[in-house]
Amino acid sequence: xxxxxxxxxxxxxxxxxxxxxxxxxxxxxxxxxxxxxxxxxxxxxxxxxxxxxxxxxxxxxxxxxxxxxxxxxxxxxxxxxxxxxxxxxxxxxxxxxxxxxxxxxxxxxxxxxxxxxxxxxxxxxxxxxxxxxxxxxxxxxxxxxxxxxxxxxxxxxxxxxxxxxxxxxxxxxxxxxxxxxxxxxxxxxxxxxxxxxxxxxxxxxxxxxxxxxxxxxxxxxxxxxxxxxxxxxxxxxxxxxxxxxxxxxxxxxxxxxxxxxxxxxxxxxxxxxxxxxxxxxxxxxxxxxxxxxxxxxxxxxxxxxxxxxxxxxxxxxxxxxxxxxxxxxxxxxxxxxxxxxxxxxxxxxxxx
Amino acid sequence: xxxxxxxxxxxxxxxxxxxxxxxxxxxxxxxxxxxxxxxxxxxxxxxxxxxxxxxxxxxxxxxxxxxxxxxxxxxxxxxxxxxxxxxxxxxxxxxxxxxxxxxxxxxxxxxxxxxxxxxxxxxxxxxxxxxxxxxxxxxxxxxxxxxxxxxxxxxxxxxxxxxxxxxxxxxxxxxxxxxxxxxxxxxxxxxxxxxxxxxxxxxxxxxxxxxxxxxxxxxxxxxxxxxxxxxxxxxxxxxxxxxxxxxxxxxxxxxxxxxxxxxxxxxxxxxxxxxxxxxxxxxxxxxxxxxxxxxxxxxxxxxxxxxxxxxxxxxxxxxxxxxxxxxxxxxxxxxxxxxxxxxxxxxxxxxxxxxxxxxxxxxxxxxxxxxxxxxxxxxxxxxxxxxxxxxxxxxxxxxxxxxxxxxxxxxxxxxxxxxxxxxxxxxxxxxxxxxxxxxxxxxxxxxxxxxxxxxxxxxxxxxxxxxxxxxxxxxxxxxxxxxxxxxxxxxxxxxxxxxxxxxxxxxxxxxxxxxxxxxxxxxxxxxxxxxxxxxxxxxxxxxxxxxxxxxxxxxxxxxxxxxx
Numbered sequence: 001x002x003x004x005x006x007x008x009x010x011x012x013x014x015x016x017x018x019x020x021x022x023x024x025x026x027x028x029x030x031x032x033x034x035x036x037x038x039x040x041x042x043x044x045x046x047x048x049x050x051x052x053x054x055x056x057x058x059x060x061x062x063x064x065x066x067x068x069x070x071x072x073x074x075x076x077x078x079x080x081x082x083x084x085x086x087x088x089x090x091x092x093x094x095x096x097x098x099x100x101x102x103x104x105x106x107x108x109x110x111x112x113x114x115x116x117x118x119x120x121x122x123x124x125x126x127x128x129x130x131x132x133x134x135x136x137x138x139x140x141x142x143x144x145x146x147x148x149x150x151x152x153x154x155x156x157x158x159x160x161x162x163x164x165x166x167x168x169x170x171x172x173x174x175x176x177x178x179x180x181x182x183x184x185x186x187x188x189x190x191x192x193x194x195x196x197x198x199x200x201x202x203x204x205x206x207x208x209x210x211x212x213x214x215x216x217x218x219x220x221x222x223x224x225x226x227x228x229x230x231x232x233x234x235x236x237x238x239x240x241x242x243x244x245x246x247x248x249x250x251x252x253x254x255x256x257x258x259x260x261x262x263x264x265x266x267x268x269x270x271x272x273x274x275x276x277x278x279x280x281x282x283x284x285x286x287x288x289x290x291x292x293x294x295x296x297x298x299x300x301x302x303x304x305x306x307x308x309x310x311x312x313x314x315x316x317x318x319x320x321x322x323x324x325x326x327x328x329x330x331x332x333x334x335x336x337x338x339x340x341x342x343x344x345x346x347x348x349x350x351x352x
Numbered sequence: 353x354x355x356x357x358x359x360x361x362x363x364x365x366x367x368x369x370x371x372x373x374x375x376x377x378x379x380x381x382x383x384x385x386x387x388x389x390x391x392x393x394x395x396x397x398x399x400x401x402x403x404x405x406x407x408x409x410x411x412x413x414x415x416x417x418x419x420x421x422x423x424x425x426x427x428x429x430x431x432x433x434x435x436x437x438x439x440x441x442x443x444x445x446x447x448x449x450x451x452x453x454x455x456x457x458x459x460x461x462x463x464x465x466x467x468x469x470x471x472x473x474x475x476x477x478x479x480x481x482x483x484x485x486x487x488x489x490x491x492x493x494x495x496x497x498x499x500x501x502x503x504x505x506x507x508x509x510x511x512x513x514x515x516x517x518x519x520x521x522x523x524x525x526x527x528x529x530x531x532x533x534x535x536x537x538x539x540x541x542x543x544x545x546x547x548x549x550x551x552x553x554x555x556x557x558x559x560x561x562x563x564x565x566x567x568x569x570x571x572x573x574x575x576x577x578x579x580x581x582x583x584x585x586x587x588x589x590x591x592x593x594x595x596x597x598x599x600x601x602x603x604x605x606x607x608x609x610x611x612x613x614x615x616x617x618x619x620x621x622x623x624x625x626x627x628x629x630x631x632x633x634x635x636x637x638x639x640x641x642x643x644x645x646x647x648x649x650x651x652x653x654x655x656x657x658x659x660x661x662x663x664x665x666x667x668x669x670x671x672x673x674x675x676x677x678x679x680x681x682x683x684x685x686x687x688x689x690x691x692x693x694x695x696x697x698x699x700x701x702x703x704x705x706x707x708x709x710x711x712x713x714x715x716x717x718x719x720x721x722x723x724x725x726x727x728x729x730x731x732x733x734x735x736x737x738x739x740x741x742x743x744x745x746x747x748x749x750x751x752x753x754x755x756x757x758x759x760x761x762x763x764x765x766x767x768x769x770x771x772x773x774x775x776x777x778x779x780x781x782x783x784x785x786x787x788x789x790x791x792x793x794x795x796x797x798x799x800x801x802x803x804x805x806x807x808x809x810x811x812x813x814x815x816x817x818x819x820x821x822x823x824x825x826x827x828x829x830x831x832x833x834x835x836x837x838x839x840x841x842x843x844x845x846x847x848x849x850x851x852x853x854x855x856x857x858x859x860x861x862x863x864x865x866x867x868x869x870x871x872x873x874x875x876x877x878x879x880x881x882x883x884x885x886x887x888x889x890x891x892x893x894x895x896x897x898x899x900x901x902x903x904x905x906x907x908x909x910x911x912x913x914x915x916x
Contacts, residue, residue, distance in 0.1 A: 006762035075762070099735075099753060100760040143747045145735070145758070145778070146771075174770045175761065 010034050011183065012074035014067070014089065015081035016042060017294055018156035019106055021055040023078055025160065027183055028058035034070050035063045055160055071096035076104070076179060078150070079138075082295040083109025086134055090141035097142045102176050104169065105134045106150040108204040109297035110304050113140075120303060125311035128245060131304060133201040148176040149197060151204035151256035153263030155270065159189075166190035168256040170200035192255055199251030202242045207261040208298030209305065209319050210234035211272035214265035216325075216332050218273075219280025230318075231265055237316050241305060244312045272298035279325060280332045302326060317342045365529075365564035368536050372483045375566035376540070376618040377590045381481040388474045391613055395470045395606040400463075402601065410451065410462050416469065416600040417444045423597050431577045439472065466602065473606040479569055479592035489584070490561055523555070527728035527790060528670075529563060531741055535668050535731050536565050538743045540618050542647050543568060544783055545672035546636055546791075547624040549679045550576060553586060556622060556672070559726050568620040571611060571643065573628070596628070608646050615650035618665060625783060631689035633682065633905035635673070635787050639780040641773070648775050651734045655756045656765045666743050666755060669736070669779065671729035671786040675857070677796040677874035679902075686902040690820070725857060727790040735775060736782030788909060793845055793856040795871035800903035802838050803829060803884055803892055805916040820897055829892040837916060839864050844915045854910060875903055 010032035013024040024035050035057075037043050042052070043063035050057045064070060070077060071093060081089050086107055097103075111132040112120060123130075132140065135147045148171030159165060169180035169191060177193035185191045194200050210230060217226045238261070239252045251257055264270045268277070275296045278288045285299070306323040309316040321339055324330040330338075372378050380387055403409045420440045424432075443465055450461050535541065545556055553572055560568055570591040577583040577593060594607060615621055623643045626636035651667045658664045679685070730738050733745040733755050740746055745753040758775070759765045806829050811819055842864065848854035859870055872892075876883040881895035883903055894900050 009762075094749070095751065099757040100763075140748070143737075143751075143753050145775075172774050175768055 006075060006179070009075055010062075010073050012036065012070040012077035014070065014077060014079040014093070016046075016052055016063075017080065017082070018053055018055070019154070020078075020080035021052050021057065022154075022156040022159040023080060023106060023150070023184075024061050025055060025058050026186070026189065027078070028060035029186065031060065031183070033058070033061045034074055035061045036067060036070050037063050037065060040065055055156075067093045068096045071098075071101065075100060076102045076183070078104050078106060079134075080106040083107050083111055083134065083297060083300065084295065087111055087137050087141060090137055094142040097144050099143050099145055101144045102146040102148065102179060103138050103142075103144050104148040104150055104171070104176065104180050105138065106154075107134045107297075108151065108201075108208060109134070109295075110205055110301060111137050112304060120307075123307065126304060126307035127311045128308075131245065131308060133198060133205070135197055135201060146173050146176050147171060147197070148173070148180060149201050149204070150180070151200050151260065152192075153255065153260045155263065155267055157269055162188050164188045164190075166192065166255050166259070168192045168194050168200055168254060170194040170197045170251070170256070172197055194251060194254065194256070196248050196251045198245075199242065199247030200254075200256045202245055202247040203238065203252045203254075203257035204260060205297070205301055206238045206242055206305070207234075207257070207264055208272045208296075208301050209322065210238070210261055211264035211267075211270050212276040212279075212296075212298045212302070213318055213322060215270075215273035215276025215278075216280045216322075216336075217276075218268075219277040220332060220336070227265060231261060234261060234265075234318060237318050240314055241309060241316055241319070244314055245308065271296040275299060285326050299326060365533065365562065367564040367566075368533050369566050372486070372566075376620060377481050377567045377569055378483060380569070380614060380617060380619050381479075384478065387613070387617070388471075388478055391606065391610050392467070392471045392474045394613060395474065395602070395609040396463075396467055398605050398609060399466060399470070399602055402605070406462065409466065410447065412601055413443070413447055413462060413465055413469070416602055417447060419600050420598070427597055429575065429578055431574060431583070433476075443469065469602050470606050473603050474610065476595070477592050477607055477610050479590055481567065481569075481590040486567060486590070494558075494561075522723060523559070523562075524723065524725040525559060525562065525728065526725060526792065528730045529728055531731055532670055532728055533563060533565065534741050535739070535743055536620065539666040539668050540615055540650075541565075541568070541620040541668050541670055541731075542615070543620070543622045543670045543672055544625045544644075545622070546674055546787055547626045547629050548633070548674060548676060549629060549681055551680065552624070552629075552674055553591070555674060555724065555726070557586075559672075560622075566620065568622045569611075569614055570622045571607075571624070604642065608642060611643060612646040612650050612653075615647060615667060616653055625780065629681070629685060631685050631692070633679070633686065633689075633902040634908050635784075635791060635906065637784060637909065639783060641776045641780060644779055644783075645772060645776040648734045648772050648779065651755065652759045652765065652767065652772065655759055656767070664756070666739075667734050668731040668739060668743065669734060669783065670731050671783050671790065673727045673729075673787055673791045675725045675727065675792045675794060677723070677794055678877045678879075680878070682876060682899055682902045683879065683896075686898050689902075690817075690898065725792050725794075727792050727855065729786045729790045732782065732786070734779060736779045789853060790855055791906075793854060793860060793907065794874070795857070795860055795867045796875035797871075797903065797906045798838060798842060798845070798860065799868055799871035799884055800875050800900055801907040801912065802834065802841055802916065803894065804897075804900050804904035805913055806834065806837060807897075809916055816901075820901065822897070824894050824897055827894055827897070828887070831886070831890050831892060834892045835864060835868065838868055841912050841915050842867070844912055845910075848910060876900075 011027050012034045013020055013027065014036040016035065016037040024033050027033050035046070037046065043065050046052050046057050046061070046063040050059070079086070079089065111134065112126060112130050113132055114123060114130055135149055138144055138147050148169050150167055150169060152167035154165060154167055165188065167184065167189070169177050171177050172195060181191045181193065213230055213234070214227055217230060235252065235258060238257065239249055242252055243249065264273060267273055271292060271294060274292070275288055275298065279285070289299070302319055302322050305316070305319050309319060317339060321330070321335045325332055325335050369375060400409070403412045417440055424437055424440070446461070446465055532541070543556070545552060553570060553576065567590045570586065571594045572586050572591040574593045574595040576586065592610065595603070611621060625639040625644055627640040630636055647667050647669060654664045733739055735745070735755065735758055737745040737747065737753060745755050747753050756765065761768070807827055808819060811822070842860065845854060845856055845860070849856055860867060872884055872886060876899055879896065879899060881899065883896055883900035884892065884894055887893045
């Protein structure tokens with residue numbers, strides 16, 4: 001690490017997807033950013049064209065292809081890579097990390113740790129023993145303790161256009177929160193702090209399930225009454241599941257929970273929404289995934305959470321029905337009629 | 353027949369440091385005056401920073417006086433100094449004068465009062481290590497213990513004066529002894545044992561000596577100093593006093609500063625991080641963070657006061673579990689636990705032990721065959737990372753971590769209390785994890801656990817209190833069923849050991865009938881009412897279900913219930 005103090009150092013961003021590019025641009029307004037990309041080719045492209053995935057890249061952003069370089073120059077790093085690559089990325093980054101590093105991730109997905117020879121298909125149930133949030137992957141794979149996450153209604157395209165938005169930085173460490181706030185806050189971007197790291201991570205992860213469901217409603221041509229029903233039932237389900245996995249109710253009621261849920265459920269820009277929409281239009285999951293350039297985390301989340309609800313014996317009708325649509329052969333129409341007949345007689349039961 | 357433990361392979365350990373004058377604790381006592389002044393000064397500064405304004409400080413002092421006077425009125429102990437009533441009356445008087453007069457007149461008078469209070473506390477807390485009485489106490493314990501042991505084990509004339517058995521045959525020390533001895537020379541050790549019995553303090557003192565380590569300083573509960581025989585030993589073994597009745601900020605800060613500065617000066621220390629004896633008989637799940645945090649704070653200060661490349665004395669945390677078949681105070685402890693848990697649903701009886709009770713126990717302990725084992729855990733740094741024999745912190749992949757890096761921000765060692773609180777919480781989780789890992793499961797724990805869980809299973813509708821109210825005469829377990837379940841649970845314990853999540857005594861292996869017999873013979877062996885035994889028909893019964901619950905609790909937290 002260079003001997004410069006925190007505010008003069010460049011900031012690292014790992015992950016050149018949509019969200020990574022948008023965050024890098026926001027950070028670059030006042031600071032130098034080292035932007036890790038996987039190939040020389042992409043790096044050259046960004047350097048020459050100042051463009052990545054349709055995002056104009058700020059002049060303060062320097063693309064690099066070495067994780068070691070990022071860790072050496074930056075005390076603060078934002079890893080924003082899909083959950084399926086997160087652990088392997090951490091394993092490569094880990095040898096270069098030290099306990100003074102701060103990692104604030106922006107990945108809204110889960111990781112599972114299974115014994116050798118097992119896979120998500122081969123296990124019937126999953127419990128907290130096997131399911132990891134990204135902050136837990138960071139802790140497991142590296143010596144970094146100052147871990148945080150970024151969650152909230154942050155659609156990459158709107159962020160890039162500098163529309164008003166807000167985010168939550170969650171961490172057990174106040175210093176991580178204040179550094180995150182200092183670096184991201186601007187006229188059009190509000191940043192809140194929260195100490196319930198796991199709760200905020202789970203809120204961001206679980207909301208993707210309902211984004212898929214919401215997309216399905218739109219794909220069927222239904223309107224806002226249906227969505228209102230979905231969102232309010234979604235919050236209840238999210239809280240049930242989230243509590244079982246170790247989050248507190250409060251995180252789900254804030255910007256990272258309801259805030260993000262409403263946004264993604266209403267947005268055709270969201271990839272998860274798109275998955276649901278196309279399902280309702282009659283495409284199969286395989287076709288949909290083949291036609292996407294980035295991962296829709298919600299699909300994998302449904303797969304994991306379904307197995308968790310089986311283990312903890314939780315009532316999660318929306319997740320379970322979507323699971324049947326995605327991985328068994330229930331149609332969206334059948335799923336919907338099943339859900340409408342589901343005996344839910346209590347409106348709100350998590351405020352006791 | 354007695355199932356024998358593997359004979360201790362450890363020969364006698366040579367002292368790590370040759371002469372007492374080299375011991376950090378001796379250095380501390382030699383410079384006692386200067387040390388206590390330092391403690392008082394630093395505590396004073398800390399309290400001032402917590403209560404920066406004049407008004408806040410005066411309020412704090414008033415609260416302190418009030419609490420102290422309440423304590424004296426309600427709960428006076430034999431060890432309390434005689435002049436304390438006068439002292440606090442005087443402080444109170446002066447406080448009244450300060451608040452009545454205009455501010456300019458008595459500038460800094462409240463600071464003088466605070467200074468007097470922390471000075472008094474520092475002296476109250478301070479231990480007094482004296483080499484001569486240390487040696488005497490040590491010799492006496494060793495001498496009498498071995499007399500008792502030999503008299504009882506060698507059942508023939510003259511056995512009393514033989515030295516065939518030593519305490520080491522009675523108390524097994526297992527685990528990372530060599531590493532601990534090595535690192536005692538390289539850094540400062542903070543030993544953190546589990547706490548089940550008042551005997552622990554003496555036992556640990558003996559263990560430290562038997563391992564050839566220099567004396568450690570203890571934070572021992574002041575209530576123990578009420579028992580004279582304890583007071584004598586603990587004073588001479590380097591104990592300082594922790595008074596749990598005093599919850600006021602000046603006292604707590606002085607106590608923390610005391611252990612903090614002692615650590616910074618390299619005094620090996622011993623905390624019982626559970627705070628008090630485990631009431632339930634369970635291994636501690638939540639630890640008192642106050643004392644643990646002083647280890648982290650001391651380490652940070654050592655880095656803060658050193659140049660970046662300078663070698664800094666590291667602080668090592670060593671978890672230790674004490675494993676017993678029998679806990680003398682078990683009946684009172686479990687009553688405490690049940691009455692606090694069940695509020696008015698449960699009424700305990702009164703019974704306490706003084707010096708005599710303790711001596712009786714010691715006598716029984718040496719004359720009957722019940723062993724104690726002490727497991728020494730692997731040394732960790734103040735963040736809970738394992739360290740190697742050189743004292744380097746290692747990450748999960750065996751890579752070396754520089755501990756200093758945990759305290760850096762922008763390449764500077766910084767003071768961040770919230771960060772360190774979080775570190776303390778992380779450390780406490782690590783210690784609890786290590787406790788479970790190094791805990792040596794005895795046959796007596798196994799039989800108690802299995803029997804209680806079987807009874808619970810037979811009465812699925814009863815909650816804990818309902819179950820405990822069942823008349824003991826009605827409770828019988830068929831031996832064949834008991835045997836089968838013990839075997840199943842034992843298999844799972846082997847599995848846990850395999851996974852590095854628990855440890856067990858060597859006597860747990862072998863024929864299950866022998867193991868069960870060993871367990872039944874030893875569980876709560878000296879209680880008037882035995883927690884578990886066989887009836888004439890050879891089936892399993894209990895005379896005291898509460899006690900059985902207590903011994904059963906030792907295995908709670910391993911998720912063994914599933915195998916009942």
